[in-house]
Amino acid sequence: MAATSKTTSASSKSTSRTRSSAKKAEPAIAEFDKDQELHAYREMLLIRRFEEKAGQLYGMGLIGGFCHLYIGQEAVVVGLQMAKRDGDQMITGYRDHGHMLAMDLDPKGVMAELTGRRGGLSKGKGGSMHMFSKEKHFYGGHGIVGAQVPLGTGLGFANKYRENGNVAMAFFGDGASNQGQVYESFNMAELWKLPVVYVIENNKYGMGTSVARASATTDLSKRGESFGIPGEQVDGMDVRAVNAAATKALEWCRSGKGPYILEMITYRYRGHSMSDPAKYRSKDEVQKMRAEHDPIEQVRKRLIEEGWASEDDLKGIDKDVRARVAEAAEYAQTDPEPDASELYTDILI
Amino acid sequence: MPIDILMPALSPTMEEGKLAKWLKSEGDTVTAGDVIAEIETDKATMEVEAVDEGTLGKILVAEGTDAVKVNEKIAILLTEGEDASAIDAAASAPAADAAPAKPEAPSAPPVASAPTPQAPAPETAEDPEIPAGTAMKSSTVREALRDAMAEEMRRDPDVFVMGEEVAEYQGAYKITQGLLDEFSAKRVIDTPITEHGFAGLGVGAAMAGLRPIVEFMTFNFAMQAMDQIINSAAKTLYMSGGQMGAPIVFRGPNGAAARVGAQHSQDYAAWFAHVPGLKVVVPYSAADAKGLLKAAIRDPNPVIFLENEILYGHSFEIPDMDDFVLPIGKAKVERGGTDVTLVSWGIGMTYAMKAAEELAGMGISAEVVNLRTIRPLDIDTVLASVRKTGRLVTVEEAFPMCSVSSEIAFQVQEKAFDYLDAPIARVTGKDVPMPYAANLEKLALPNVGEVIDAVKAVTYTA
Secondary structure: HHHHHHHHHHHOOHHHHHHHHHOOOOOOOOOOOOHHHHHHHHHHHHHHHHHHHHHHHHHHHOOOOOOOOOOOOOHHHHHHHHOOOOOOOEEEEOOHHHHHOOOOOOOHHHHHHHOOOOOOOOOOOOOOOOOEEEOEOOOOOOOOOOOOOHHHHHHHHHHOOOOOOEEEEEEEEOOHHHHHHHHHHHHHHHHHOOEEEEEEEEEEEEEOOEHHOOOOOOOOOOOHHHHEEEEEEEEEHHHHHHHHHHHHHHHHHHOOOOEEEEEEEEOOOOOOOOOOOOOOOOOHHHHHHHHHHHHHHHHHHHHHHHHOOHHHHHHHHHHHHHHHHHHHHHHHOOOOOOOOHHOOOOOOO | OOOOEEEOOOOOOEEEEEEEEOOOOOHHHHHOOOOOEEOOOOOOEEEEEEEOOOEEEEOOOOOEEEEEEEOOOEEEEEEOOOOOHHHHHHHHOHHHHHHOOOOOOOOOOOOOOOOOOOOOOOEEEEEOOOOOOOOEEEEHHHHHHHHHHHHHHHHOOOEEEEOOOOOOOOOOOOOOOOOHHHHHHHHHHEEEOOOOHHHHHHHHHHHOOEEEEEEEEOOHHHHHHHHHHHHHOOOOOOOOOOOOOOOOEEEEEOOOOOOOOOOHHHOOOOHHOOOOOOOOEEOHHHHHHHHHHHHHHHHOOOEEEEOOOHHHHOEEEOOOOOOOOOOOOOOOOEOOOOOEEEEEEEOOOHHHHHHHHHHHHHHOOOEEEEOOEEEEEOOOHHHHHHHHHHEEEEOOOOOOOOOHHHHHHHHHHHHHHHHHOOOEEEOOOOOOOOOOOOHHHHHHHHOOOHHHHHHHHHHHOO
C-alpha cells in the first residue's frame, strides 16, 4: 500500500507543495492589458451586484426555494470566460447565476427566472438552479451534486464526435469532487481523450462541511492522477491566474490531449444557500478573505495603479452595472407569472 | 459403464443449439479439458470441453445438426477397459435426467417454464400499421433490433450506440452483432463498466444534439444510472422551458431471463413509466422491436426501450419493407375477441396469446391488446376493447404493487366503470424477490394457467 501512504503524506502538505508547483507552472499569471482588466472588472462587478440584488429579492420573498449566490467566486467564471472561444460550452451545478451572466445571458431573463416569471430563461419553470441556452452554449444549471460532470463529459464527447474543435468546461465544487460519477467521467474522458476542462471550484465548504472533513486527500487537482489527467491548483481569487490556467488547459484539450483538471481555490462570502447561516466558519475568516483577496478589489487596485481608470471612471462603471441590475430586478418583479397552460408544456417534444 | 456426453446448456436461456463441429473422431483418446466439439447458440459459438477421460466410443449426433436439445445424448465415452460392445447398451439407455425435478405448478395446465420460440397463433389480427399486400419475412427479435439500429445509423450520422461489450464482443446478447464492422469504433463504442457515468455522458451528448443509443447489458444495471435517466434526461426539457432536451434511447433486456436470481431479474417498466418526460416502450414481437426501435431512435425525447432476453431468440413474421416504423404510443389488437379483454406487453404477451388460444378451445373468446408502449399509454384502445367485452385481465411479469396493471385498472374503472361486468383481474409476478431455485422461480412468474384462471373468474365460468 505504498500508494496510499504517499497520497496521505502529500495531502498533509498539500498547501505548501501546491503553492510552489503553481509558481512553477507558466504562465501562472496572465498579463492583462487595459481592455482586459476593464472587461474583467465590469463582468465580475455585474455578477457581484446581480447576486446582491438576488439576495435582497430573496429576503423580500420574491425569490423562493433554493438560491445559491456566487459572491466571492466571480474571478473563476470570468477568467475562464475570457480564455474560451466561441463554441466552447459551459455546464455547472446549482450555483449558476454567475456562469449565465458570464456566458452573456440577459440579466433580465436570469432574474425573471429567479422570481419564477414567464420572461425567465426557462419560462419560470426551472428556477435558480435550472437555466440553459443552446445559443450561448450554456448547458445548465443542474441540481444533483456531481451530475453535471458526466453531462459535461458528454458535451466533450459530442465535440470530439463532430470534430468541431470545441472544448467543454464542466464546473463542480469541492463537495461534488467526492461523487463517484466524477471518477467514472474522468476515466472515460482520459480513455477517449475527450476535450473537457474539469473546473473544481473549491470554495472550501461543501455546504457546511469543510474540505478537510470530507476529503481523504485535499489537493483536489490531483484527483485525476490515477487516470493520467493533469491538474493544477490555481488562485481562483485572481482573475489573471484563472485566465492563464484556463488558456493552458483549453489549449491542452483543443489539441487532442484529453481532459484537464483545474482546481480553483476560491471562497464564497455568503452561506451555501440563502437559508444557510454559515455558523461553521468564523466571521474573521470571511472578513479576511474579503479584505485581502477580493477578486474585484484586486482588479480595481491595478486599474488605478496602472492609471487605466480613475475613481470616477470606476464609479461610472459601477453606476452602469447597477442600472442593468436594477432594470433586471424591475423586470423580474413586473413580468407576469407563467400562464397556467404552461404547466403541461415542454414535457415532451 | 460408458459415460454419456450430453448437450450442454451454455447460457441461462439456452434450450437448444446447433452441434456445429466435432473436434474429436470416434476412437480418439480424450482427456479432461480437451475441446471436443463446437456448439452454436443463437448468441455465440462455444467450445465444449470434456469432463471425463476415455476414448470417444460413438458420436450420436452428427456435426451440422440443428436444434439439438439441452441434455440430449450427443456421444458416448468409453472408459478404461471398455470396448465397443459397451456402446450399444449405453446408446439405447435413456438419457440421464440432469435437470432438477420439476414439481407441478398448482392449478396450472402443463406449460414450459420458458415459452418456446414460436410465432404467435395464426389468428393474429392484421396490423393496421402495415400496408395491405406487404410481403412478410421471418425475423428473430434479436435480428429486428440489430436491423433497426443499423438502418437508423445509415440514415443519420448523429446516431451512435454505446454500452458494455457492444462493439468488439458484438453485444453481450448479440444485439449489436455486425455494427462495429459497418460503422466503426467511432459510432459503436465499448464503454467501461460505469453505468452512471456513461448514461450521463450519453445524456450530455444528446443535449449537444447527437442521437445516442445507450445499451444497458440489462436494465437491472440501469439502477446505477437512475439519477441521470430521471433527473437529467427526463426533466431537462421542462426545466429549460423547452429550449433543450435529450434525444436519447436507453435500451436493453429487462425483466426475468432464466435462473439468474433476484438482482438480474427485475422488470422496471412501472418505474420508468412513473416519470413525466420519458417515453417507455416494451416490444413483444420482432415487428414491434423493429418498428418501435426505429421510432425511438428518431424520437426527440428520451425513450426507455425495454427488451426481454427470452424473446430475443423468438421468430416472428415482420413486414419486408425498406423503412418500417411503428408509432410510439399506439397499442395493437393482437387478436380479436368478444368475451374478455387481455391487456399485456412484452413477454407477458406470450402468456396472454397462449391463454387466448386455449380459452378459444373452451369456448371463451379473448381479445388480446398488445400495449407496445407503456408511456404514453394508449388507454383508448384498451377502453374500446373493454367497452366491447365488459371484462379485463392484465398480464405482466412485474411485481403487483404500483404496477402498470394497477394504473390500467385505475384508468379503466375511471373511464369505463359502467361497462365493466366484473372486477378487473391482474396476473403479475409474485410479490417476492426472484428466487433462484427452478421450482420457486417458476412459481414467482405468471403462467398461462393463471391467466386462464383469471379469465374464468372475470367471466364467472370457473
